[in-house]
Amino acid sequence: MSSTPLLANGRVLRYSFRERLVHWLAGFSYVYLLLTGLAFWSPWLFWIAVVLGGPTVSRELHPWVGLIFVFATFLMYGMWGGQMHETEPDKEFWRALGHYVRNEDELVPSAGRFNAGQKLLFWGFFWCGILLLLSGLVLWFTHLIPWGLRYVRYTAVLVHATCALLTIGLFIIHVYMGTAMERGAIGSVIRGDVSVGWAKRYHRVWYEHLLRDAAARK
Amino acid sequence: MSQATLEIRAISGHAGSVPGAGVRREFEVCKLIDTTTCIGCKACEVACLEWNGLSFSETTFNNSYQTMPETQWNYWNLIKFNEHEREDGTLQLLMRKDQCMHCEEPGCLIACPADGAIVQYVNGIVDFQQEHCIGCGYCVTGCPFNIPKFSPTARKVFKCTLCVDRVTQGLEPACIKACPTGCLHFGTKPEMKALAENRATQLRENSGFENAGVYDPPGVRGTHVIYVLHDASNPELYGGLPKDPHVPWTVSFWKGPLKWIGNIAMIGGLLGVFAHYLRFGPKVESADDETPRPGGAASRPATREPGNRP
Numbered sequence A: 001m002s003s004t005p006l007l008a009n010g011r012v013l014r015y016s017f018r019e020r021l022v023h024w025l026a027g028f029s030y031v032y033l034l035l036t037g038l039a040f041w042s043p044w045l046f047w048i049a050v051v052l053g054g055p056t057v058s059r060e061l062h063p064w065v066g067l068i069f070v071f072a073t074f075l076m077y078g079m080w081g082g083q084m085h086e087t088e089p090d091k092e093f094w095r096a097l098g099h100y101v102r103n104e105d106e107l108v109p110s111a112g113r114f115n116a117g118q119k120l121l122f123w124g125f126f127w128c129g130i131l132l133l134l135s136g137l138v139l140w141f142t143h144l145i146p147w148g149l150r151y152v153r154y155t156a157v158l159v160h161a162t163c164a165l166l167t168i169g170l171f172i173i174h175v176y177m178g179t180a181m182e183r184g185a186i187g188s189v190i191r192g193d194v195s196v197g198w199a200k201r202y203h204r205v206w207y208e209h210l211l212r213d214a215a216a217r218k
Numbered sequence B: 001m002s003q004a005t006l007e008i009r010a011i012s013g014h015a016g017s018v019p020g021a022g023v024r025r026e027f028e029v030c031k032l033i034d035t036t037t038c039i040g041c042k043a044c045e046v047a048c049l050e051w052n053g054l055s056f057s058e059t060t061f062n063n064s065y066q067t068m069p070e071t072q073w074n075y076w077n078l079i080k081f082n083e084h085e086r087e088d089g090t091l092q093l094l095m096r097k098d099q100c101m102h103c104e105e106p107g108c109l110i111a112c113p114a115d116g117a118i119v120q121y122v123n124g125i126v127d128f129q130q131e132h133c134i135g136c137g138y139c140v141t142g143c144p145f146n147i148p149k150f151s152p153t154a155r156k157v158f159k160c161t162l163c164v165d166r167v168t169q170g171l172e173p174a175c176i177k178a179c180p181t182g183c184l185h186f187g188t189k190p191e192m193k194a195l196a197e198n199r200a201t202q203l204r205e206n207s208g209f210e211n212a213g214v215y216d217p218p219g220v221r222g223t224h225v226i227y228v229l230h231d232a233s234n235p236e237l238y239g240g241l242p243k244d245p246h247v248p249w250t251v252s253f254w255k256g257p258l259k260w261i262g263n264i265a266m267i268g269g270l271l272g273v274f275a276h277y278l279r280f281g282p283k284v285e286s287a288d289d290e291t292p293r294p295g296g297a298a299s300r301p302a303t304r305e306p307g308n309r310p
C-alpha cells in the first residue's frame, strides 16, 4: 500500500470501472428514452421516431429501454445512495449558489465526493425514475386497465410527462456542467481519473480524505 | 351526403396545417338511435360483423341478453341491456346500441401522438388509420366513451368507422340498413337532430315519458351519433352512457398547457445554459495546476489541467 492517493499517471481515481459502466448504461438508455419520448411528446418532433427505426419500433422499445434505465438507476442507488445524504456544507452550498453560478468558487464551501448539486441530481433522477417506471407501466399496459380504473390512466399520462420534464431539466444542467463547465469532469466518467488540481478545486474534502486514508495506510 | 372524396378536418399527431380544413362545404352526417323503439334483436351487431368482415369472438353470458361486457377490437357494435327497476316497482328493459360516438371534439384524436393515425373528416366521421397507428393506447385514455380497443395480435387499435366506406358511396351504415324496427336513422346532423327532438316531444307529450330527451352531449361539442332516451336525465342507466362526457381534464391539460409549459421550459433551459456559458464561461482549474489555459477567463489567472483532454 502506498502513501499517495495518486495513480501511476499522477492523477486521482474518481470513478471505478463499475461506476463508469453503470453511469453509461443509465446515460445511453436515458438518451434513447428522451429521444423516443420527445417524438411522442410533440408532432413537431415525431421525425425523431422515424429516424430511430420507425414510430412503431420506438413505441415497442421505449418501455424495454425504460426497464434498463431503471435497473441502472437502482444500481446507482446501491453504489452511491449512501454517499448522497445531505450534510451541513450542502446547506451552505445552496445559500452560496449565486457564487457558484457566477464561478466565484472560492466563496463556495468545499465539497466531499459529491457536491450538493450532484446529490440533487441523484435524488431527482432516483425518485423521478421510480415515478416514470410506475406511470410507464400503466402506459405500457394501458389496454389492460379496466374502465372502472380509468383514473389510473388519466394520472399516469400526467405523471409520466411531468417527471420526464423534471429529469430533462436536471439532464440539461448535468450535461452542461459535466462537459462545458467543469473541464475534466467528462474524463472522470470515461477513463475514471482526474487531475490533482481538479480534485482539489471541485471536491477538496474528498481529496483530503484520500490523502488521509493513504497516510493511514502507510 | 355522399362524398366523392373525403375532406379531412383534423389529423392526430400532425405538425402544420391540415389539408381540407375549412376548404369545402360539406354535410355533417349523423346516426340517430331511438332507444325507445329498439327491441334488442342485435341485427345491427351481426350486420357490423358482416360488413366489416370481423373475426368471430367468444360471447360471454352474464345473466342478460348482452353479447359481451363491452365492445372489443373485433366487435364494434354492442347492444347494452339493463333491467331497470322503476320507482313504482315495474321493470323497464333498457337497450342501447353502443359504438363510437364520432365526437365533434374527439378525445382519441386529441390524445394520439402518431401523425395520421386518427383523422376526422369534414363530415364528422372519426376514423382510425391502422397503418399509421403505433399501438400506444393514448386514444384509449383520451376517449370518454370507452370505445377504442387494442388488438393484442395486430398491436393496433380498432373501433367503429361509421361505415365510412359505405357513406362515401352514398350508402347508409350497415347497422342502419339491418335494423328491422326503424329505430336507427342516418342523415345530416340537422335532419337527425330535428327528427330526434320531434320523437322526444312525442314521448313526453303522448307516451308519458316526462324526461324523454335527446342525447347529444355538449361536453364534447356534440356527437355524430345521437340518442333518443326515455329518461334523458339519467343516461347512466343505459349501459353507463356518461351524463356529461368531456375529454378527461388530465388529457386536455397534458396535451394543452403542459405541452407549452414543457416546451418553454426545455427551450428556456437550453438557452439558459448557453447564455450562462457566454456570460461566465467554464469554471477553471485552480492556480496550483501548472498549465495556463490559453484565452481563459480574463478576471482570474486561468489554468488548464494537463493531459486530460486531447
Ligand code: HEM
Pocket (backbone or CB within 6 Å): A030, A033, A034, A036, A037, A038, A040, A041, A058, A059, A060, A062, A063, A064, A065, A066, A067, A069, A070, A129, A132, A133, A134, A135, A136, A137, A139, A140, A141, A160, A161, A164, A167, A168, B113, B136
Ligand atoms: C422507467 C421506465 C419507463 C417506461 C416503462 C416507459 C414507458 C412509456 C410508454 C409505454 C410510453 C408511451 C409511448 C411509448 O411507448 O413510447 C412512454 C412515453 C413517454 N416517455 Fe416513457 N417510459 C419509461 C421511462 C421514461 C424516461 C426515463 C423518460 C425520460 C425522458 C421517458 C419519457 C417519455 C416521454 C417524454 C413520453 C411521451 C409522453 C407524451 O406523449 O407526452 N420515459 N413511456
Ligand code: SF4
Pocket (backbone or CB within 6 Å): B099, B100, B101, B102, B103, B105, B106, B107, B108, B109, B126, B142, B143, B144, B145, B146, B147, B148, B159
Ligand atoms: S367516442 Fe371515443 S373513439 Fe369515438 S370519436 Fe369519441 S373519443 Fe373517439
Ligand code: SF4
Pocket (backbone or CB within 6 Å): B012, B108, B111, B112, B113, B114, B117, B118, B128, B132, B133, B134, B135, B136, B137, B138, B139, B140, B148, B156, B157
Ligand atoms: S394506439 Fe391510438 S393513440 Fe396510439 S397511435 Fe394508435 S390510434 Fe393513435
